[in-house]
Amino acid sequence: xxxxxxxxxxxxxxxxxxxxxxxxxxxxxxxxxxxxxxxxxxxxxxxxxxxxxxxxxxxxxxxxxxxxxxxxxxxxxxxxxxxxxxxxxxxxxxxxxxxxxxxxxxxxxxxxxxxxxxxxxxxxxxxxxxxxxxxxxxxxxxxxxxxxxxxxxxxx
Amino acid sequence: xxxxxxxxxxxxxxxxxxxxxxxxxxxxxxxxxxxxxxxxxxxxxxxxxxxxxxxxxxxxxxxxxxxxxxxxxxxxxxxxxxxxxxxxxxxxxxxxxxxxxxxxxxxxxxxxxxxxxxxxxxxxxxxxxxxxxxxxxxxxxxxxxxxxxxxxxxxxxxxxxxxxxxxxxxxxxxxxxxxxxxxxxxxxxxxxxxxxxxxxxxxxxxxxxxxxxxxxxxxxxxxxxxxxxxxxxx
Numbered sequence: 001x002x003x004x005x006x007x008x009x010x011x012x013x014x015x016x017x018x019x020x021x022x023x024x025x026x027x028x029x030x031x032x033x034x035x036x037x038x039x040x041x042x043x044x045x046x047x048x049x050x051x052x053x054x055x056x057x058x059x060x061x062x063x064x065x066x067x068x069x070x071x072x073x074x075x076x077x078x079x080x081x082x083x084x085x086x087x088x089x090x091x092x093x094x095x096x097x098x099x100x101x102x103x104x105x106x107x108x109x110x111x112x113x114x115x116x117x118x119x120x121x122x123x124x125x126x127x128x129x130x131x132x133x134x135x136x137x138x139x140x141x142x143x144x145x146x147x148x149x150x151x152x153x154x155x156x
Numbered sequence: 157x158x159x160x161x162x163x164x165x166x167x168x169x170x171x172x173x174x175x176x177x178x179x180x181x182x183x184x185x186x187x188x189x190x191x192x193x194x195x196x197x198x199x200x201x202x203x204x205x206x207x208x209x210x211x212x213x214x215x216x217x218x219x220x221x222x223x224x225x226x227x228x229x230x231x232x233x234x235x236x237x238x239x240x241x242x243x244x245x246x247x248x249x250x251x252x253x254x255x256x257x258x259x260x261x262x263x264x265x266x267x268x269x270x271x272x273x274x275x276x277x278x279x280x281x282x283x284x285x286x287x288x289x290x291x292x293x294x295x296x297x298x299x300x301x302x303x304x305x306x307x308x309x310x311x312x313x314x315x316x317x318x319x320x321x322x323x324x325x326x327x328x329x330x331x332x333x334x335x336x337x338x339x340x341x342x343x344x345x346x347x348x349x350x351x352x353x354x355x356x357x358x359x360x361x362x363x364x365x366x367x368x369x370x371x372x373x374x375x376x377x378x379x380x381x382x383x384x385x386x387x388x389x390x
Contacts, residue, residue: 028277034280043206087199090199090200091199
């Protein structure tokens, strides 16, 4: 039992570290984790869930705004990008945030092709992150079910 | 459409009791700071709510400046008409939070009376720092601050009436007028002077899309200072 828990914990640690190393997460995610305690064990999961809901909504808005036969309202696209940049920044979704920064510039430049490409990247990126974090939560669950405690991972 | 939001610090009447004529202020009850958080982003609302709760603030989170006015019972014509320079809302601290690290914008916020400017994403250390110096300001409060009666601000929502008045900045991306608000105080307490925060400088000529949040703060407190400038986003 202990060996199994230890193995899961090591797996978990390595997984978290890799998410940071590969640039999926930044220190704001660490900050969010630090706000969670025994009294609010689902805080991070709740915030992330809201974030991904936001992604679906905002990407949808951007897609619609870009899918205009005729003039595209780039300020409308930009407003949605700005929102996504804000929320991705707040949860530590580093890659998504980075894409939003580029996206914003493309909107300001009214670069239609660029915006369409960037939107596709944003779509892929948030879905990838969602899957990775789901794996992370699953690992946490496995550890707890095996009788262990989810380790605090020091990313420094 | 991104808008400016706001967070305001309300203080209970107990906290606002001030030394007048040699009387000492009572010790601060930290649990009684009530913050009104305004942000159009649900994610940010949840995060700031958590940050504030951890620092022992009571929090009400709303999604727009107009909802905030609604919460305060200031969304009707009569209330607006009563807003004037002597409104006690002036006492309430306002702090602005934004993801945009634009010096001109930050300066403008501070010039308009914001107590501080926090760069998003906001961290616990930021809120703790803010809390401690706002709390310190109330301790050093002068005769301008008065005891406020309970239920001094009428509200027409299901929210409980805030214990003291405050100032917020409404949505700036639209043509919101400068806002000065005064509560309907009873005669037993002299009113505080309101803090007038204009949303219009934030919306022009600067980027309209910013989702600035506003925390209200007292203008009498430590000089408005610029938030430490973090390095620009990658």
